[in-house]
Amino acid sequence: MPKVIYEKRDQIAYITLNRPEVHNAIDTETDELLFEAWTQFRDDPDIRLAILTGSGDKTFCAGADLKSHVDPWLNAGPELGRSLLEKGFAGRITRGLHRTPKPIIAALNGWVIGGGIELALACDIRIASERTNFGFFHMRRGMHFADGGIVRLVNTVGVGMAMELELMGEAIDAQRAKEIHLVNRVVPHGDVMTTAEDVAAKILRNPRAAVESAKQTILEVVGRPLDDQLRLECLYGYSTMGNPEIVERRDEFIERRDEDRVTT
16 A cells, blocks of 8 residues: 555545554655655646545554654754755655645644644644644654744744643643644544535635635735735735636625525
C-alpha cells in the first residue's frame, strides 16, 4: 500500500497518511510523496479544497519518523536550518507550498504528536475526534518546533498558551484544544470525516474567487500592524469585484431566488 493516498472526488482532494503501523509518522519517502500530493492539489484547476487525515482510528500523525530524520539532522552541522528553509515538513506544506489559496481541512482522527501538530496547524480548519490528543512530547527529546509550529501556534492560541504548551511538553485532550482554539470543532469519533465533508460542502457553495481571496487575506494580515491589515484587506477584498459570479449571485438575491435567503 502507498504511504500516502491521494483521491479526487468531485472538487475535493482526499489526502491520507497511510502508515498506521508507525502511527502515520512521516519518513523521508512519505515526505516526498506528500510533496507530490500537495503539488498536485495546488496545480489541479478542478480541485478547490483538500481534506487531510490519517489512516486507522488511533493516530492522525505522530510527526517525523525519527529513524529517518534524526541522524541526518545531527550530522548536518550549523547550516542545517538554512538548507531546510525551502523544504519545510510534510511535503513542504508547512513552509514552501504553504501559500496555496485553496482551503485545507484537517480531519484529526486520533493522536497528533510533534510534527503532526505542525502539519495540523498548516491546515486552515481542524475537526477533531473526541479521542484526539495533542502531544507536545518533542520537547522531552530536546527539540522544539522548527517548521511553522511555533509561528502558527502563537497566531492561533496566543503567546501565553503557546508558551505553556511548547515549554511544558505535555499532552492536551480535544476539549482543551477547543477551549484554546487549537481546533475548530470536536465531534464524536465516527463523525470526523462526515463533519469535515459538511464543512467542505459549505465552503464549496461559495464562489471560488471569494473563498481563495479571503484565505489569502487572512494569511496576509496575521501579525501585521492595524493600518497594514486594513490596507491589505481592502486591496484583496475589492480585487474580487470583477468576478462575474457576483452579478449572478446579486440577481438571485434581488429576485429572491437565492437558496440561503432568510425568511421571517
